Amino acid sequence: MIDPRLLYELDPELWERMAGKQPVLIHLLEGYVDAGQTGRALARHLQAHSEHETLVRFDHDVLHDYRSRRPVITFDTNTWKSVSHFALEISVGTDTRGQEYLLLTGPEPDVQWDRTVAALNHLVTGLDVSMVVTAYGAPMAVPHTRPTLITAHSTDPSRVTDNPRMVDRVDVPASFSAYWELALGSHDQLAMGFAALVPHYLAQATFHQSVVTVIERINAETGLALPTTDLQERVEANLAEINAEMNGSPEVLEVVSSLEAQYDAMQAAPEEYLPSAEELGAEFERFLADQAKDDE
Known part of the structure; x- marks a missing residue:
């Protein structure tokens, strides 16, 4: 392996x-x-609520498949004006109490x-990192009208x-984050x-309730005080918008009522409502297919 x-x-x-x-x-x-x-929304929220200083910048040019995820380039009248750039980096931010933490963002x-992984582990050791944490959303047959659950x-x-x-044992294609956590x-x-x-x-939409839920869990597990105040307002507005849109569709309301x-029932007797690996895999594949369509 190259150094x-x-x-x-x-x-x-x-x-x-x-x-x-x-x-x-x-x-x-x-x-x-x-x-x-x-x-993604959590990363943007953290970057917006604290000045972040770049500590480590990776040579992303050797890690990125540009034909898989192409940068956006702007053409204006008769010339190319600008292009978006990919960046994989670790920055230093502060929580509401002034405690510093590290934030790794960018395309996997x-x-x-x-x-x-070897490079990141070297950095984790050198910085004496106390805990490595991640958060993301997983599609599941749950309603937006109930508290967001976390696995x-x-x-x-x-x-x-x-x-x-809701999740026991299932085989899924690995993310880099999961691969790194295993290491x-x-x-x-x-x-x-x-x-x-x-x-x-x-x-496929931004669901602010899930963002607040993961921040609260990260704070509880790490001792950080990541901000949530303005997100609560976004949650209320987001839920109001979702409800207004769904109220016009009896079919959708029926689906939500069933969920x-x-x-x-699952909260009352969780052991009776464990989905099979096949059901979870099918839901996962549907999400990936929808995501691929959006990227086209």
């Missing part, structure tokens, strides 16, 4: 400033399943996963004892992930 440290450049002064702080690292990479745009690597996972299974009985476990590094269960009929009954 993984050649994949990135870092800010030496900021690196020294972070020494001994044992920060939490939150990774929110794009390019895989993220129902309700939970991870298309190639060299093992080398990128958590961790390299220390004893930290996860309250998962809803972190083999190095005895504490890592956790929170999958917000998003109504499947809202999987509400299933949700309530």
Whole structure:
């Protein structure tokens, strides 16, 4: 393997400033399943509520498949004006109490996963990271009119004892984040992930309720104080918009009513409502197919 440290450049002064702080690292990479745009909206929310200083910048040019995910280029009248650029980087932000944390954002690597994992593990060790955390949305047959459930996972299974009985064992194509978390476990590094269960009929839209739910869970598990105040207003507006749109469709209301009954029954007797691996796999494949159509 080519030296993984050649994949990135870092800010030496900021690196020294972070020494001994044992920060939490939150990774929110794009390019895989993220129902309700939970991870993407969370990343934008965190970046908007704190000045972020770039600590590490990866050479994304060697990790990205440009024909799979093409940059957007603007043509104006008779010339090319501008182009969007991809960036995979770790920045330093602060929570509402001034505590610093690390945020890894950008498209997940298309190639060299093992080398990128080795590079990230080197950085995690060098920064003495206390915990590595991620969050995203997973499409599920649940209603938007009930609290958002979370399925958590961790390299220390004893930290996860309250998962809803909606997912038992299932084989799915790996995301880079899951691949990295598995590797972190083999190095005895504490890592956790929170999958917000998003109504499947809202999987392609932004579902702010799931964003608030994962922030609250991250805060509870890490001791951070990530902001949620303005998000509560977005949740109310988002739910009002969803309800207004659905009230015009008796068929949709009937589906939601059925999901509400299933949700309530599952909460009362969770062991009776565990979907099969085939059902979960089918739902997952439908989401990927819809996502692929949107990307075309």
